[in-house]
Amino acid sequence: xxxxxxxxxxxxxxxxxxxxxxxxxxxxxxxxxxxxxxxxxxxxxxxxxxxxxxxxxxxxxxxxxxxxxxxxxxxxxxxxxxxxxxxxxxxxxxxxxxxxxxxxxxxxxxxxxxxxxxxxxxxxxxxxxxxxxxxxxxxxxxxxxxxxxxxxxxxxxxxxxxxxxxxxxxxxxxxxxxxxxxxxxxxxxxxxxxxxxxxxxxxxxxxxxxxxxxxxxxxxxxxxxxxxxxxxxxxxxxxxxxxxxxxxxxxxxxxxxxxxxx
Amino acid sequence: xxxxxxxxxxxxxxxxxxxxxxxxxxxxxxxxxxxxxxxxxxxxxxxxxxxxxxxxxxxxxxxxxxxxxxxxxxxxxxxxxxxxxxxxxxxxxxxxxxxxxxxxxxxxxxxxxxxxxxxxxxxxxxxxxxxxxxxxxxxxxxxxxxxxxxxxxxxxxxxxxxxxxxxxxxxxxxxxxxxxxxxxxxxxxxxxxxxxxxxxxxxxxxxxxxxxxxxxxxxxxxxxxxxxxxxxxxxxxxxxxxxxxxxxxxxxxxxxxxxxxxxxxxxxxxxxxxxxxxxxxxxxxxxxxxxxxxxxxxxxxxxxxxxxxxxxxxxx
Numbered sequence: 175x176x177x178x179x180x181x182x183x184x185x186x187x188x189x190x191x192x193x194x195x196x197x198x199x200x201x202x203x204x205x206x207x208x209x210x211x212x213x214x215x216x217x218x219x220x221x222x223x224x225x226x227x228x229x230x231x232x233x234x235x236x237x238x239x240x241x242x243x244x245x246x247x248x249x250x251x252x253x254x255x256x257x258x259x260x261x262x263x264x265x266x267x268x269x270x271x272x273x274x275x276x277x278x279x280x281x282x283x284x285x286x287x288x289x290x291x292x293x294x295x296x297x298x299x300x301x302x303x304x305x306x307x308x309x310x311x312x313x314x315x316x317x318x319x320x321x322x323x324x325x326x327x328x329x330x331x332x333x334x335x336x337x338x339x340x341x342x343x344x345x346x347x348x349x350x351x352x353x354x355x356x357x358x359x360x361x362x363x364x365x366x367x368x369x370x371x372x373x374x375x376x377x378x379x380x381x382x383x384x385x386x387x388x389x390x391x392x393x394x395x396x397x398x399x400x401x402x403x404x405x406x407x408x409x410x411x412x413x414x415x416x417x418x419x420x421x422x423x424x425x426x427x428x429x430x431x432x433x434x435x436x
Numbered sequence: 437x438x439x440x441x442x443x444x445x446x447x448x449x450x451x452x453x454x455x456x457x458x459x460x461x462x463x464x465x466x467x468x469x470x471x472x473x474x475x476x477x478x479x480x481x482x483x484x485x486x487x488x489x490x491x492x493x494x495x496x497x498x499x500x501x502x503x504x505x506x507x508x509x510x511x512x513x514x515x516x517x518x519x520x521x522x523x524x525x526x527x528x529x530x531x532x533x534x535x536x537x538x539x540x541x542x543x544x545x546x547x548x549x550x551x552x553x554x555x556x557x558x559x560x561x562x563x564x565x566x567x568x569x570x571x572x573x574x575x576x577x578x579x580x581x582x583x584x585x586x587x588x589x590x591x592x593x594x595x596x597x598x599x600x601x602x603x604x605x606x607x608x609x610x611x612x613x614x615x616x617x618x619x620x621x622x623x624x625x626x627x628x629x630x631x632x633x634x635x636x637x638x639x640x641x642x643x644x645x646x647x648x649x650x651x652x653x654x655x656x657x658x659x660x661x662x663x664x665x666x667x668x669x670x671x672x673x674x675x676x677x678x679x680x681x682x683x684x685x686x687x688x689x690x691x692x693x694x695x696x697x698x699x700x701x702x703x704x705x706x707x708x709x710x711x712x713x714x715x716x717x718x719x720x721x722x723x724x725x726x727x728x729x730x731x732x733x734x735x736x737x738x739x740x741x742x743x744x745x746x747x748x749x750x751x752x
Contacts (some may be wrong), residue, residue: 224653250657256556258655273665275743284664288655320744336654 175376175392176200176223176344181236183218183227192218194400200344205370205377207391207408207422209384210390215400216380220346222246223378237334240344258285261373262337266349268329271320278329279317282336289340293303298352305334308365327358331365338375345369345377351386363390384427388412395419443736447729452504454725455718459500462714468492469712490516503718513715517708522715526704530723532605532616533693533700537685539613540620544628545678551628552635552674553662559640574629579688582622583695590618600697604660619696623688627681634677638670645669672739672746679735683728 176199183193193215200206208216210350221227223238225245238245240260245253262285265271272281283301286292298317305313308331321329330350337345347366351359367390369375381387387394388408395405396419404417415421471478472488487493491502506513513524555567588670591599596614603611642648651661690702701720708716740746 226649226652254657256653256655257653261653263650263653265646265650267646271650273647273651273669274745275668276665284651284656285654288660322745333650 175202175204175241176378177237177239178219178223179237179239181219181222181233181234181238183215183222183234185232187379192232193222196394196395196397196400196402198402198405199380200376203374204393205366205379205391207387207394208378208380208397209382209387209394210397211401211423213384214397216397217348219397220263220348220378220380223344224261224346225250225257225432226263232328250342254409255289258342259289259340261344261346262332262340262342262360263346264333264337264348264350267353268326268333269321269353271333272329274321276320277317278319278321278324278332281321282317282332282339285336285340289421301335301339303412304339305332307338307369308332309361310335326354330354330358330362334362334365334369338369341373345375347377347379349381350379352381352382352383359386366390384423386414396423405408443733447726450729451722451725455504455507455722456500458718458721459496459503459714462712462717467712469714472711503715507719507722509719512719515708515716516713517716520643522719525716526701526719526723527699528605529699529704529750530572531544532602532612532698533689533702535613536616536742537682537701538624538687538692539616540624540627540685540689541678541682543620544629544681545625546630547624548628548631549635549674552632552639553667555594555632556636556639557637571629571633575626575633577625579622579626579692580695581624582625583619586618588624589694602698615696616698619692619698622695623685623692627684627688628655631674631677631681635670635674637692638673639666642666668742672743675735675738675742682731682734686724686727694715 178196178198180195180197181193182191182195184191196215196219198206198208198219206218210216218227222234223240223245225248227234234246236246240256243256245256247258271372272278275291279298282304283297286297286300290297302313302317310316310328310331316324316328316332324332330353334345334350342348350366351362354362366377366379370377378386379390391408393406394408394411396403396411396417398419404411404415404420411420412424415424451723468483468487470483470490470571473488474482483543484493491499494502503513512526514520515522515525518525555571558564558567587599590596597611597618598615602615639662643661647665647669656664686701689700690705692698692706693700693702701723702715705720707713708720736746
């Protein structure tokens with residue numbers, strides 16, 4: 175469904191390539207994890223899929239194909255048709271990723287306003303439905319709230335609702351749980367699993383937290399300094415890591431008894 | 437409601453403090469209204485008699501309190517210089533100055549916000565340097581200078597108005613507004629240039645924020661991002677700035693009124709200060725204080741309408 179072939183990204187103001195030739199595929203209905211420390215290029219990879227890189231400030235090469243459609247070199251106008259409609263993005267900090275002056279309901283419905291001819295009432299009905307689907311209690315109340323009136327966890331649910339309101343084929347999740355506390359984190363992961371199972375949305379889940387990735391993804395790819403150092407099924411990567419960097423990452427996972435084996 | 441009460445209390449307090457400070461300032465600087473009225477040749481006896489008549493022989497606190505009591509009850513006193521009630525003296529001039537300031541304010545707002553967006557769109561192009569230079573020039577040029585140029589060009593050469601001969605605002609409204617229009621432009625140019633600069637940098641700052649990226653990821657085009665998200669977020673700082681502008685215009689109008697020969701408050705204020713016309717100056721100062729606080733309060737109220745986060749404190 176999504177195919178990345180030999181992707182290179184180099185920002186003009188940096189010496190090193192942010193992404194140095196990675197290839198990755200995501201199958202229909204699959205959740206793929208992308209892990210690595212900060213600066214490893216995982217977010218840049220996601221941003222290049224979402225078309226959010228400043229094209230004038232970087233060199234891009236390779237291919238990114240979504241159902242055969244080129245995303246990397248497509249003109250902006252074509253990309254706008256894909257943004258929101260086929261690809262939804264959820265960012266790290268829901269509080270700053272939401273427009274502080276727009277009601278949550280309107281932001282969730284924004285994709286509908288841009289990509290459909292739905293009337294205001296139809297949009298509202300659809301938004302309430304999706305707010306229900308992301309397990310927000312009292313969607314009516316949430317609809318009319320401003321972002322600062324909701325908690326981080328509720329807001330991230332609303333962000334997810336905004337990203338899936340039009341039923342995209344791919345959901346990009348850029349560290350969606352990092353800013354949340356642990357119990358909320360677990361709830362959001364459950365929600366994502368449910369959406370994957372019930373709606374069949376493919377997901378690319380980006381995180382520096384291996385534990386979180388292990389709970390959610392069947393397949394995982396590990397990035398270091400812009401390169402893909404290891405990729406495979408989650409079990410394989412966790413129990414038989416091949417690359418020394420992956421081994422170190424796994425050893426760095428805090429465990430209950432200090433040296434609990436996975 | 438609590439918020440409104442607080443603002444009104446602030447307003448009253450500001451006006452009282454300002455009027456007191458003005459009284460105090462006159463007490464401290466030298467000069468005597470009785471002497472200003474009679475001239476330096478007057479005999480000491482006549483001076484003393486006039487001072488007694490004007491109530492100037494009473495101690496300072498008594499004079500202030502009696503002025504304040506009069507002001508509160510609606511009696512603004514009588515001008516020393518013109519021997520007429522202060523309100524009758526001020527009212528027509530106040531009308532003219534308010535017209536000038538409001539006209540200038542409307543021009544500034546109407547011109548600077550679209551210009552700011554337009555200049556934002558040119559960011560990074562060759563035109564940018566020209567725009568910056570022009571903006572700097574507009575900020576730096578003093579209103580009296582543009583005033584002289586305008587009077588010469590539109591007044592003397594093109595005869596759109598007669599410099600120095602201001603028509604009556606009530607009988608010749610159209611002509612009076614034409615006259616005020618050119619003065620309002622001179623008054624507004626520097627502030628409009630500042631507003632453009634401020635607004636442009638606010639928009640640039642907002643464009644860097646995370647919610648813009650979210651808006652793009654939903655398929656918004658450039659225009660959608662700007663009109664649906666960034667402009668609203670930039671508006672609060674513009675409103676605050678325009679509030680300050682509104683307050684400052686009345687001060688700037690003093691000079692422009694001189695250049696264009698407009699009989700507004702500015703001239704009256706300067707004349708009354710140099711002649712120690714206390715009742716007139718006091719009233720003018722209180723009006724100015726009221727204007728300044730009012731502008732700030734209005735800006736705050738508008739911002740609360742725009743940004744729900746600002747409503748938290750007062751809306752209980």
